[in-house]
Amino acid sequence: MAATDAGAAEASQPHHRAPGDAGADRGDAVPRTTAAASGARRGPDAATLLAAALALPGVMPAAALAQTAPDQGIVAMRYFDYRDWQPGAERMNVHSPSLYLLKPLSDSLSFEGSVVYDAMSGASPLYHNTLSGASGVGITEYRTAGDARITKYYDRFAVGGGVAYSSERDYLSRAWSVDLRTWTADKNRTWAFGVGGARDNINPVNGITQGRHRETYDLLVGVTQNINANAVVQSNVTYTDGRGYYDDPYKPFDRRPDTRRVWAWLTRYNQYVPSADATLRLSYRLLLDSWGANSSTIDAEWVQALPHGFTVTPGLRYITQQHADFYRDPPLGNGLRPGQPYTADTRLSAFGAFTPSVRLGKQFADGWSADIAMSVYRQKSSWHLGGEGSPGLLEFSARWFELGVQKTF
């Protein structure tokens, strides 16, 4: 029972708070310590999934890949709807509208910002079944998050800085980042360097502990190379070092190390196929985690242009993850030793997961465009590459869809 009520898995484990990730997926080689991820809280990775969704290539304009300041602004509204389920356990829903703005401030200066408002309900069990209060708190959880970034462009390099925050009942995160990009004279190769930091405050509602902190630092180094007119490859290495409170206070006996170091290596390859008027996008990410939850993720997308300004993009992602060193199979409490780290969290088990997806986009006149996308996620221990998934766990599924409308101005 414990393992099955452990709540949603980190569907996009690789996106877990490592800085370059979300940014890298944006086609952007700079660290983006985005506001989205929530490490220790019980609701998952709906937030991380949101970060993943927003960061999918083509979803948000790859403004930061540019080597000159944008001359047009962009405003975009998105709505993200997520639901997960697991046999015998509760469902979680997230409804998340968001707003994004890109605005040139001058010939060489641009501003980017976004705000997100999540409403989550049906999350993994609170320590209490429900709360009684004068203002009806506890049924729906809200999270607001925002980020802002300024980038200054010079002839052969660009420099940017940004801040981000995420706030919900039991968790507050504030982050900053600075990045530098420099390119060759022919603009075919771009190097990116970034550094960022975050500080999180955790105050679990069950009062099991209070006023805990976590601090994280990120470093990114990456290169993007145009191979020819139709192909580009990008490779980024990121290192994340965190220390502080990592336990999940809503899971019994959960006790995690107070440090975590993660190396991530992401390589992407985009190939335009003129005969089909389509683009193939491939990526591979290797994640090495001091907790032992190493993973590999392969992603493939085919962006097919269609008549009348339509684009359809089917995609498939596969992730295989090892279990954390201190993950223990069910039953709850199995292998628990005093003073030693322990978790029964499914997100840290060994599993494999597939995410098929499809997106349909349309370009309209006057700079308007819209898109709609649907993804389904299914995770099973038996899908772990090599077959040694964690036993005793039920499969976990989720689906999300997104709608977006965008205008350049």
Next chain:
Amino acid sequence: MTIHRFPFRAMAAEHELQVAGLDRASAARAAAAAIADVHRIEAKYSRYTPDSVTTAINRAAGRAAVPVDDETLALLRYADQCWRISDGAFDVTSGVLRRAWRFGAKPPRVPTVAEVDAARALIGWNRVELGAHDVRLPTAGMEIDFGGIGKEYAADRAATLLASHGVAHALVNLGGDVRALGGQPDGRPWRIGIVHPRKPGAVIGELDVVDGAIATSGDYQRFIEVDGARYAHILDPRTGWPVAHWQSASVVAPVCTLAGSLATIAMLRRDAPAFLDAQRVTYLLVDEKGRRVAPAGLS
């Protein structure tokens, strides 16, 4: 056994039904019936909709008696009982005080004595003419407000509807007013956390319920701060001014309608522990200094 959760919105607040012991489809059908009834009660007793019972009664104030159905009569008779047992502290005609106390106004201001007295002139459940099948407000400008009973009543009805659909284990939470059926499916009671009146996101205590209700009244939902003093929307109808005996009052009773009324009355009485002891209910109060007060023997 899975606990199926059905969050929804009504009466400008968040609510949730939790249903266990049935497959999801059956639970959803039961929940849909209960939710429909919550919406029905909301529409019937809303102050804002033009064709509600409340609007009809209030529009006829100072004029004719308004015929009302058995459900409305029962609620008004219950309101009468609450008025008697509380020595007038619970008064469903006290809604007019919102004309003097505008808690949403910016900048926040405290009303004058004259403004409060003008509103008080229109309060007085004892003046309401409750007939066998109708009700009349004797003075133009008087109002009935079901806000203090409606949500709790809806919670009880929702639980009953769930039970009639074969639900043996349920937890109804309408905006913080809770009604429980049958405990959790694994045999444990439902564990209800009480919201901390001063620390958003924290709990100050918890109460276990198998069958029964918990309602909480608190001073933190609506208040203004003027010149460093806090005026909460806990207004005593007899004086027209706020009282600050308790930061919050949570009461456990067999049904939510009763728990809610007792919690509201408790907030207005300095002697709330004695009052609630006499009612033979369990409670958790938080005094003006943030200290918890509960019956002896309760942790």
